[in-house]
Amino acid sequence: MKILLLEDDHNLNKIIKVSLEKKGFFIDSFIDGYKAVDKILNDSYDLYILDVNVLGFDGHKTLEFIRQKDINTPVIMISAKIDIENIKKSYNLGCNDYIKKPFDFEELYLRIEYHLSHLNLEKTSELQKDLGNNFSFDLIEQRLYKHKHEIDLTVKEKLLLTLFSKNINNTVTNEMIHEYVWSSKEMQTVSMRSVIHKLKQKLKSGMIINLRGVGYKLIK
Template identity: 45%
Template sequence: MKILLLEDEYALRKSIKELLEDSGYIVDEYSNGQEAIEAIYNSKYDLLLLDVNVPGINGFELLENLRKNNIDTPTIFITSLTEIDSLERGYDLGCCDYIKKPFDLKELKLRVASALKLASLKTKEDIIELPEGYSYNTKCFTLTKDGKEITLSKTEKMILDLFIKHKNQVVTPEMIIEYVWEDFVDPANVRVQINNLRKKLDKNLIKNIRGIGYKLEA
């Protein structure tokens, strides 16, 4: 598990980093909000630990920026702010927890473990297991086979998403046109897109129901 730590107090930052690394986590540490947000956009983290009052952009501004850009990494604020308005703002921005300074490092360790466990459970809820080793993430719209992501075009992703929503049910060409294009399109184009998608999948995953449409068997 990889954690980003934003804390401008040197001694506290080093203590937190040492505690978490001793617990088996990988920790990238930053004292400046601008440097931290650049790191987040260039790497993937499982959890963010953010102080609020730091140089550069503050923790609130940082999380607001991330959420506007659909980055929903679980976030814990570490702060000396105690006003209810500050707490409310943090939760409104999408943090999952708040820990007030001063705190016991063991308490932080417990909160980190709890946040990561909850995030893991939510992720599992987003995964739909399919036959032949395939799985589909309904949140990220990604298809994997045996853990390896399969590259799909935007149209192929939308068609697959429709099939997932109606798995084990017949999906007609008219349903596909309405869902993907929301306007008239040549039915031949639908067949081309379906064939392109089927070429990337096991041949038995999407079945042709003659004269009616298609079915994803799951």
């Protein structure tokens, strides 16, 4: 799962980023709201964590921008501001949660798990995504299983399989893969083909099909 973090305290930003990466999440972190919004324009995320009190383009403005683009993705606000007006403004702009600083990291992690689980339950009615052919993929833990045996995945393979799992039997375009797996960064076509080829080898033959010139499809 991909998370965007906006926190202008360098030390706290680093602590949250490293801690969440140890939990298996993929984090793009920013201390500048303008740079965060520029990234949001060209990428997609599964959850946002926004500090309210950021100089310039602050957390509230970033939240407002996100909701203009996407009304469903969970947004957690974090702030040392505990007055009711800031909390009310955050919820009125569409946040899903508001955590007051200082907070325990485990509290943040539990709330992330809750919101991702709730979202996935609404979208897929299950956290363990059935891929067919005795394969399943845990969308939260980013783990691929055949029966109960776990199959190791690289970082890029996890991101790619997350995208496929959310779009079973539907076309995943090359542009969608470029945006989600490579965060729209420059890459060579051979890199995408290489990752897809390696993922195909870990699944049953024929589960991922190539739609020439368009993209790919995971067939259940």
